[in-house]
Amino acid sequence: MRTFLATLAQHQTLIEQLKSDAEQITQAGQVIANCLAQNGKILFCGNGGSAADCQHIAAELVVRYEQHRKALAAIAMTTDTSILTAHSNDYDFSSVFSRQIEALGQTNDVLCAISTSGHSKNIISAATTAKAQGLTVVALTGGDGGELKHHADIAIIVPSSITARIQEAHILIGHWWCGYIEDLLTERSCFNPHSTSSVE
């Protein structure tokens, strides 16, 4: 029988291991911030719990994380039930995200592809389509990074085989990115009164 303390210990071990990825996680945060500063947008894709992470992080960027500041361009490609059902029903679930990238992706955008296994077909297809269209691909994955790591410009691999622990690490990284991006864009005066929206 699992105990809460044993699960907590797994989580803490993993968080400790993530220290060695700090530089790469920071670099990915810079890539996302640069994209937003240059009027690009962040497209997110993931399945199940990772789909929830997509809309969670996109909401922090569009609305706010810690600062009242201008809106940042982010889209969770996991939320439009008409697109998701029409495409899966008429074509194939494996291309449900790549189709949206074909519609929305531009060369100065970033795809943030989230897959704990790194093996989900629709996520790999999204990454390959994004690369082909000139987007930068940041992958949040786990295990050994699966096939996804081969199709990403930056692949952050949480070294665990437990889906839940990987997801917990992913949202920690996603939250950290949101704060770091707000800090970086503030430092570059991207949120000064002349570049902000009505929420100021």
Ligand SMILES: O=C(CO)[C@@H](O)[C@H](O)[C@H](O)[C@H](O)COP(=O)(O)O
């Ligand atoms: O949240 C969980 C498990 O914690 C599940 O919903 C999980 O996200 C789903 O099984 C996903 O389909 C797994 O996909 P992936 O992370 O391997 O790409």
Ligand SMILES: [Zn+2]
């Ligand atoms: Zn979950």
